[in-house]
Structures are given as structure tokens and as C-alpha cells.
Amino acid sequence: MSPNELLERRAQRGRPRGASQVWTDAQRELHDEGHATARSKTGLRIALVLSAAALMAVAGLATLPLGDSDSIVVPVTSAEADDADPLPAPILIDGMELDRVNRPWTDSQEEANTFSTESTVGDVVSTRVYASDVGYYEGPVVGIDTMSGGGVNLWSANLSVEALSDLTGSIVRDGSTWRLPDEQELVEVAWFEDDPMDMLSEGWQFDFRDGAAEATLQAEPGSTNWIWLARVLRNSSAEVANTPSSVTVLGSDGVVLNDEVLWVEDGFVYRLTASELVGDTWELRPAEPVLDRLRVADRAEWESAVGNTGWLRSSSIVVTMSLLAFVAWAVAVAGMALRNRKQALVLVVVVALGGFAFFALAPSSLFWVPLAALSFGVFALLRLQGRGGS
Amino acid sequence: MAAKHQQAERGPTSDFGILEELYPQLRRFAAVVADLDVDPDDLVQDALCETLRRHALHELDQPVAYLKRAMVNAAASDRRRKSRWKSLLPRLAGDSRSADHYPSDLSDLEILAPLDRAVLFLVDVERLQHELAAGELGLTPSAVRKRASRARARLRAELGPNLSSVPKEA
Known part of the structure; x- marks a missing residue:
């Protein structure tokens, strides 16, 4: 069979439906398309409006000062909180922007944290602290934890490891607890009938940013200086002796310990740390140079600064929103890619540029929220234009 | 609309x-x-x-x-x-x-692209001038000639033994 015969046979294949039937079928298809387009346009307009609303909401939340009903003066931990609840001092850092505020933990978070850090050698049932009666930071500080199993744990500051070892061998039983022998030069300055680690559970955290530099100020309400000192020292003195040095911070006595600066003021323990972004990791830096830039601001100014970061206070909401927004964005892009690759490419480029701009201005954790809103907006616009405009 | x-x-x-x-x-x-x-x-x-x-x-x-x-x-x-x-x-x-479990003569032409089949059909079966075929397909006359020539050559190469006569180039 020749190619021409093959072509002729192929041209005659099948049973023709006829011009009339093809015309009717085409008209029906176009008619159905018209209805589908109208429905799709409605959906796209809704998506456009929602996108704009989401962007406005994000922008609004970013700048909205906290109202009375959501005042920062009410700690999360107390449902019956009143105006007597303590607030940390309105401290700001010159040259750095208050970037994030974490309010005191909730009870459930505290329980979870307690559970996760539970000791395998028993709980601390009491702690006795010994120090020089001249001053906290002038001489050795020794803490003796009595454990629930009857054991003992020593920690110290301004004391060599050898000296601490000698002290460990000299401690004596005192009823149900352990103490230093009377002949020691150190005097007992505090006795906690509980674990100091558990006594400071409500903490504020303020993160300040200036480019790649970050400073973190933590504030915990504490009834005595020794609670925080015991807590801090016990956290960091497991292996080597620490050598705290005294410093004055905003008129209060403080201590420099392992690049951190701690001080006490109005019943709050403040802890200042500094770090710097090197590559993609944050490396700790001495916090002492930042001290000169600390200032006690006017309360209204401070609340305004905190209010501007109010949308970041609940990290769980941020994470949830970010995940949802990311999923929405991915679905939008995937949908576009399946329908129209060119539009998908335009969408990705536009969103990438918008996202980059936002990323440069906003915390990375919220990157996906306006990105998703922008995606839906561009998506809807492109689809509307592709269907002949609205 | x-x-x-x-x-x-x-x-x-x-x-x-x-x-x-x-x-x-x-x-x-x-x-x-x-x-x-x-x-x-x-x-x-x-x-x-x-x-x-x-x-x-x-x-x-x-x-x-x-x-x-x-x-x-x-x-x-x-x-x-x-x-x-x-x-x-x-x-x-x-x-x-x-x-294809059930090959037929009609499927022999599947080796050609739709546009090549269109060119061969218009030129060799419908006997359209190259210029007219080019006008219908949105091609230039020379492109139609080249496509037709290559399509015939491909048919000869792929189906030669089974074809009774493949038109020679004009």
C-alpha cells in the first residue's frame, strides 16, 4: 500500500457525526464554559478580596497598639491578674529595635518544661547557700542541694574546682539536709525549702535587633537576690568554678558571669545576653558592651514598643499561621503550574520579589503570611486577566 | 462572547x-x-x-x-x-x-508528526500547490517542501519494505 493510499484510508476512518452534530456539541461546550467562567470569576474575586484583607490584617496587626483588653500588664500565668501584677522595668536599648517579646509562660508550658527537665537523680528538696558576708561577688559562693533521694549536689562560684572538692568532703548532715561545717569562713545567706530552679518560673524575654547583632533581655520576678543567684550559678557551675565580677547596671548591683550580665531591680532579676549572626548561626558575644546603651524609657514609650511587637507574642499562633500560609502558598503555586506554566512562573517571580522585600523588613517567622496573601492576590489577578478581565 | x-x-x-x-x-x-x-x-x-x-x-x-x-x-x-x-x-x-497490540496499516503513519501528516495529505493526496498548502498551514512554501521531503524520506526508511511505492521527490 502506498503512502497516499494510507493517507486516503486514514482520511476516511471513523463514522462522521456530521456538521450539524459537531456544531451543536461545540455550542454546548461553549455554553457550559461560559457558566464555569462566571462561577470561577466569582471565586477569584473572593480570593482577591480575601488576599487584600489578609495583607491589611497583617499590616494592621503589625502596627496596632495593644488595647486595654489585651494589655501587656496582665501576665498570662494569672487568670485573675489585677493591676498589682508586677511588670519589668521599661528598659530599651539605644540603637537597637525591640523585635520580639515573649510574655511569661503559661502554667501548662511550665509543667511541660518541668517535666522535660526532670532530674534522673531526684528532685532538689532544699538548697542552702553560703557566701562571704562581705558581698555576694567578693568571695566564694557555695550552694548545697539536698536531693529527694537523700543525695547531695554542690555548686559554686569564685571557687576553684579543688577547693570545691575539699568542701564536698567536709559537708555534714543537719537533720534532713546537708550544710557546711561551722568552722568554714562562709556564712549561710539563704535557705530555700524548694528548688530555686522552680521558684522563678514566670519570665519575660525581650529580643532587640540591630542588623546582625541581637541582645536578649530576660526578666524574672524574684523575691530575693539569692534565688536568682542560686539559679544562675547552679545552672553554670557544674564543672568549673565561675568568677563573677561586679558591675553596676542602671544604678543597681549586677554581676558579669560567662559573658552574661545579671542584676536585680525592684524584685525582678534581669539577665542580658548578646549574640551576633555569623553566617547562619547566632554566636554569643559579651553582653557587657551593651550596658552603656541600656536606658529606662518612659512607660508609654515602652508599651508602644512592646505593642508593635504584639503580633509576635504567641509563638504557637505564629507557627500555625506560618504553616497554614505555607501550605496555601504551595497549593496556589502548584495549581497555577498545572493550569498555566507561564502564569505560575510570573507568580513565583512576583512572590519571590515581594517575599524578599518583606523578608528584609520583617521577622522570618512571619515570612509566609503576607507571601501567601500576595500569592492569592496575584493568582486571582492573573486568572481574571486571563479570562478577559473582571 | x-x-x-x-x-x-x-x-x-x-x-x-x-x-x-x-x-x-x-x-x-x-x-x-x-x-x-x-x-x-x-x-x-x-x-x-x-x-x-x-x-x-x-x-x-x-x-x-x-x-x-x-x-x-x-x-x-x-x-x-x-x-x-x-x-x-x-x-x-x-x-x-x-x-500497540493490534497494529494496522493506519498506524503506520503514526511515526510522523501531525504537521508532517498534514503536509503530506495536502500536497500528495489533496494535490494542493506548495504555496496553497503553505497558506493553509501557516508555513512558507519552502518549509512545506522540506517537510514533505523529510516526511517521505522517513516513511521510506521506516516502512520501506511494506510500502508499494513511495513518491519520489518532485
């Missing part, structure tokens, strides 16, 4: 009249250009819809050329889409699915 469709009344100068007049040659063309698993009338319908979305047939200077190009484009797109799946199917279900 809907109004445009509805205004096509059934008369000799209406869109339907134009289609009715062109249908026999469009149907034959579609049967050649479309792959064997595509109903030729479906291809005619797709091309008609694609055209009517943009123009009424009576607005076009050469509706037959427009419709034929639309059919070639639709057939080529369909072939590309299917070739992507065919490249995946053997991996998913084994090579047996990609083979």
Missing part, C-alpha cells in the same frame, strides 16, 4: 453555514492529523470551539485555514501530552503498555 455564538444563525453565510460547507474537508483533514486514538470529529469540535472563543467564523478571511491550523496545533499538543505519559507509563506498568 456568548452573544457572538448565538448570532450565528443557520444560513449559508452564517457560522453554521460555513462549517457545513467546510465540514467534509475538515473531517478528512482531522482524521489524518489526529492520532488514531482521537476521534476526528472531536478534533474538529475542539478547533471550532477554540476558534469561536476568539472569532466568529464569518469574520475570518480564510476560516478553513484557521480551523486547519487550530487542528494541527491541538493534535500536536495532544501528542506532546501523551508522549510525556508514555515515557512514564513503561516505568510504572512495564513496557507492554506502550506497545
Whole structure:
């Protein structure tokens, strides 16, 4: 069979439906398309409006000062909180922007944290602290934890490891607890009938940013200086002796310990740390140079600064929103890619540029929220234009 | 757009009249250009819809050329889409699915692309001049000559023993 015969046979294949039937079928298809387009346009307009609303909401939340009903003066931990609840001092850092505020933990978070850090050698049932009666930071500080199993744990500051070892061998039983022998030069300055680690559970955290530099100020309400000192020292003195040095911070006595600066003021323990972004990791830096830039601001100014970061206070909401927004964005892009690759490419480029701009201005954790809103907006616009405009 | 469709009344100068007049040659063309698993009338319908979305047939200077190009484009797109799946199917279900269990003479022409089949059909079967075929397919006359020549050469190379006569080059 020749190619021409093959072509002729192929041209005659099948049973023709006829011009009339093809015309009717085409008209029906176009008619159905018209209805589908109208429905799709409605959906796209809704998506456009929602996108704009989401962007406005994000922008609004970013700048909205906290109202009375959501005042920062009410700690999360107390449902019956009143105006007597303590607030940390309105401290700001010159040259750095208050970037994030974490309010005191909730009870459930505290329980979870307690559970996760539970000791395998028993709980601390009491702690006795010994120090020089001249001053906290002038001489050795020794803490003796009595454990629930009857054991003992020593920690110290301004004391060599050898000296601490000698002290460990000299401690004596005192009823149900352990103490230093009377002949020691150190005097007992505090006795906690509980674990100091558990006594400071409500903490504020303020993160300040200036480019790649970050400073973190933590504030915990504490009834005595020794609670925080015991807590801090016990956290960091497991292996080597620490050598705290005294410093004055905003008129209060403080201590420099392992690049951190701690001080006490109005019943709050403040802890200042500094770090710097090197590559993609944050490396700790001495916090002492930042001290000169600390200032006690006017309360209204401070609340305004905190209010501007109010949308970041609940990290769980941020994470949830970010995940949802990311999923929405991915679905939008995937949908576009399946329908129209060119539009998908335009969408990705536009969103990438918008996202980059936002990323440069906003915390990375919220990157996906306006990105998703922008995606839906561009998506809807492109689809509307592709269907002949609205 | 809907109004445009509805205004096509059934008369000799209406869109339907134009289609009715062109249908026999469009149907034959579609049967050649479309792959064997595509109903030729479906291809005619797709091309008609694609055209009517943009123009009424009576607005076009050469509706037959427009419709034929639309059919070639639709057939080529369909072939590309299917070739992507065919490249995946053997991996998913084994090579047996990609083979035709019931080969026929009609399937011999499947080795050619839709546009090449269109060129051969118009030039060798419908006996159109290269210039006219080029006008209908949106190609240049030289492109039509080259395509026709290469298509014939490919048929000779692939199906030589089974073909009684493959036209020599003009």
C-alpha cells in the first residue's frame, strides 16, 4: 500500500457525526464554559478580596497598639491578674529595635518544661547557700542541694574546682539536709525549702535587633537576690568554678558571669545576653558592651514598643499561621503550574520579589503570611486577566 | 462572547453555514492529523470551539485555514501530552503498555508528526500547490517542501519494505 493510499484510508476512518452534530456539541461546550467562567470569576474575586484583607490584617496587626483588653500588664500565668501584677522595668536599648517579646509562660508550658527537665537523680528538696558576708561577688559562693533521694549536689562560684572538692568532703548532715561545717569562713545567706530552679518560673524575654547583632533581655520576678543567684550559678557551675565580677547596671548591683550580665531591680532579676549572626548561626558575644546603651524609657514609650511587637507574642499562633500560609502558598503555586506554566512562573517571580522585600523588613517567622496573601492576590489577578478581565 | 455564538444563525453565510460547507474537508483533514486514538470529529469540535472563543467564523478571511491550523496545533499538543505519559507509563506498568497490540496499516503513519501528516495529505493526496498548502498551514512554501521531503524520506526508511511505492521527490 502506498503512502497516499494510507493517507486516503486514514482520511476516511471513523463514522462522521456530521456538521450539524459537531456544531451543536461545540455550542454546548461553549455554553457550559461560559457558566464555569462566571462561577470561577466569582471565586477569584473572593480570593482577591480575601488576599487584600489578609495583607491589611497583617499590616494592621503589625502596627496596632495593644488595647486595654489585651494589655501587656496582665501576665498570662494569672487568670485573675489585677493591676498589682508586677511588670519589668521599661528598659530599651539605644540603637537597637525591640523585635520580639515573649510574655511569661503559661502554667501548662511550665509543667511541660518541668517535666522535660526532670532530674534522673531526684528532685532538689532544699538548697542552702553560703557566701562571704562581705558581698555576694567578693568571695566564694557555695550552694548545697539536698536531693529527694537523700543525695547531695554542690555548686559554686569564685571557687576553684579543688577547693570545691575539699568542701564536698567536709559537708555534714543537719537533720534532713546537708550544710557546711561551722568552722568554714562562709556564712549561710539563704535557705530555700524548694528548688530555686522552680521558684522563678514566670519570665519575660525581650529580643532587640540591630542588623546582625541581637541582645536578649530576660526578666524574672524574684523575691530575693539569692534565688536568682542560686539559679544562675547552679545552672553554670557544674564543672568549673565561675568568677563573677561586679558591675553596676542602671544604678543597681549586677554581676558579669560567662559573658552574661545579671542584676536585680525592684524584685525582678534581669539577665542580658548578646549574640551576633555569623553566617547562619547566632554566636554569643559579651553582653557587657551593651550596658552603656541600656536606658529606662518612659512607660508609654515602652508599651508602644512592646505593642508593635504584639503580633509576635504567641509563638504557637505564629507557627500555625506560618504553616497554614505555607501550605496555601504551595497549593496556589502548584495549581497555577498545572493550569498555566507561564502564569505560575510570573507568580513565583512576583512572590519571590515581594517575599524578599518583606523578608528584609520583617521577622522570618512571619515570612509566609503576607507571601501567601500576595500569592492569592496575584493568582486571582492573573486568572481574571486571563479570562478577559473582571 | 456568548452573544457572538448565538448570532450565528443557520444560513449559508452564517457560522453554521460555513462549517457545513467546510465540514467534509475538515473531517478528512482531522482524521489524518489526529492520532488514531482521537476521534476526528472531536478534533474538529475542539478547533471550532477554540476558534469561536476568539472569532466568529464569518469574520475570518480564510476560516478553513484557521480551523486547519487550530487542528494541527491541538493534535500536536495532544501528542506532546501523551508522549510525556508514555515515557512514564513503561516505568510504572512495564513496557507492554506502550506497545500497540493490534497494529494496522493506519498506524503506520503514526511515526510522523501531525504537521508532517498534514503536509503530506495536502500536497500528495489533496494535490494542493506548495504555496496553497503553505497558506493553509501557516508555513512558507519552502518549509512545506522540506517537510514533505523529510516526511517521505522517513516513511521510506521506516516502512520501506511494506510500502508499494513511495513518491519520489518532485
